[in-house]
Amino acid sequence: MTCRESAVIAGIPWFEACFRRMDPSVQIDWHTADGQRVAPGAVICRLSGKARALVSAERTALNFLQLLSGTATQAAAYVAALASTTTRLLDTRKTLPGMRLAQKYAVRCGGGYNQRMGLYDAILVKENHIIAAGSIAAAVDAARQLHPTLMLEVEVENLDELAQAIDARVDRIMLDNFPLPLMAEAVQFTAGRVPLEVSGNVGLETIAAFAHTGVDFISVGALTKHVRAIDLSLRLRLD
Template sequence: MNFTERLRQSRIETVALSLREDIGDGDITARLIPAQKQTTGQVITREQAVIAGREWVNEVFRQVDSSVCLEWLVQDGEPVRPYQVLFRMEGTARSLLTAERAALNWLQTLSGVATNCAGYAAKVAHTGVRLLDTRKTLPGLRLAQKYAVTCGGCHNHRIGLWDAFLIKENHISACGSIADAVGEARRIAPGRPVEVETESLAELEQALSAGADIIMLDEFSLSDLRASVKMNKGRAKLEASGDINADTLIPVAETGVDFISIGALTKNVRAVDLSMRLG
């Protein structure tokens, strides 16, 4: 199953879960309004942001009331300014109010990820480095967050434990050596990317000799990162990692590594401030 289909299925399931936890056995406050009362509304952002999550909003309204009509005025990945209208809606007042919180929760959270990523990406736009997310995601929301990462101009690392090898210290210890671990990876899943985490220039040389596709340089100093790029000579892709943040990012990117993985892209996220207005 490809990522697009996994994402579609995940979206349906996680939206349904978000509605169950919010609506329970019924929205009793919405019942104050006559069932057939029609109205319109719009959602605005109160701050500058990069938008992500349109299809999650669409799915919320589809599951609540498929007769609601939405008109989007922005695309995912588009930067927006404060008080800009993101989308308009038309339907029964009950349906719009019942769907409001779940829809905004999805849009504000995923837009928060995209906005955060766009800020990081802008800092290293003058280099050739690609910024990667990690598996440090909100439980149950990994695919949604990884989608939002791409809306913000960053890139996805492996999706989970199943789609690529990432051989770390404990794997190496259990297998006996870097060479043995890489060899076993090639045997059990030919064609899958093999990445090895290293903690020194000596381990980097071992990973290069073993033929790893990607080599993670964990907690390397700037001088060792530059030495790694020279040692590598294009044999593998190099990924810097280890508590890299917005303040330390640029010097790392300028060492010439191919990738930088940053857990903060998805785990240190503030939701975008949105508002829905009816009528």
């Protein structure tokens, strides 16, 4: 199997599982590893086994490896754009249905970090929660009572809400769709009291400028939502 373009490989466990399910005797000799970048034309692996097993599992196995390598490659591009900063790249829950664990694994292969896996391992208080509870303070208090040990983050849309979130002593604050000047002002106002995360309108052309304001994290939904599969080719050879 070869890669037809520059890419960061991710998804080897899923690729292998497809062939093992068809025939446990299939042998796979890897020439790379998850998290490694390969050049166009690089040999990714060589497989040996019964033709029926190889051609039956081929499409599903390639689907996994192409998609997850696309996710990892995208993440690596964003990480590279942050190279001159201390800001960390985060993913979101905006993953393809049924693929969350796999795509979040791929983000890590690309050098990014996982924000949260689901509703069970961290709390993100968003605008609808605040509206339903009546205020940021009320929403935070209710969340703390239900799950006092979970990391609690609040999404804010302006400096007034930022001040309320700081007063509520949350673990992290998300600046949602803040324009660049307001983002810089928010960093100065917060003065390191609470870690800040930026979300919204983040692209490869804007992420470095956002990071240079001094925010701690930038989350990008496009890492797992707008994915282009990597072009891989698997050719059969009869011995």
